[in-house]
């Protein structure tokens with residue numbers, strides 16, 4: 412769903428254009444394949460509670476507490492690992508439970524894009540001033556344009572009673588984790604291997620060769636981050652899609668105390 416030029420987002424995903432390179436503001440040395448959007452969060456108080464999912468595919472849940480009352484789900488993983496695919500299935504199955512926040516960008520709107528719906532379109536000066544005032548949970552520069560997720564955008568989703576879902580890259584996660592009192596439930600989606608990741612990206616046929624290589628080049632680094640104890644609450648190894656989705660769904664439902672219909 413996301414990642415290609417002019418690809419339409421599930422909601423608000425940071426822009427992406429062929430041949431561009433994303434440099435993150437906070438960690439400019441690390442190249443990101445593209446800024447990903449965070450969606451949804453709940454800034455309510457989080458009562459810690461032990462949570463352990465007895466699944467071979469879900470690792471890491473015992474390494475930290477999973478918070479009750481959280482309404483923010485952060486999903487991260489290398490490009491092509493299957494984040495969009497898993498989230499699409501989750502949104503399809505629970506349309507009234509989850510929502511994406513609307514990101515800000517300084518790039519120009521495309522023909523079909525509606526301000527406030529696809530993105531909040533803004534200027535560099537305005538966005539930088541808002542960042543300086545601490546209004547953004549995460550932000551990045553991509554292809555000379557700024558992208559970011561504001562706290563307000565996340566809160567708007569939460570106010571609608573939905574769990575906000577953020578699909579973000581490693582740099583975004585690093586920023587989010589620094590936000591006080593914002594204790595998201597974090598899921599890392601891991602491909603079975605780098606070789607399989609490359610196959611899936613090639614099959615998706617959404618990237619130029621340069622883009623594809625850029626994504627693969629950072630994949631191992633992202634996996635290392637994802638596997639570092641304490642960085643995520645759950646690691647989903649996306650080998651069989653059905654199995655991965657079942658683990659993902661079970662973990663998310665339990666984490667957010669969602670009762671199946």
Ligand SMILES: Nc1ncnc2c1ncn2[C@@H]1O[C@H](COP(=O)(O)OP(=O)(O)OP(=O)(O)O)[C@@H](O)[C@H]1O
Nearest residue numbers: 413414490491492493494495496611615650651652
């Ligand atoms: N378990 C799976 N087995 C085989 N193919 C899969 C599996 N999961 C996802 N795919 C396919 O792999 C490709 C990449 O998946 P997807 O677009 O969901 O990745 P992504 O992590 O969201 O990537 P990006 O960050 O670039 O948006 C898609 O073509 C998808 O259909």
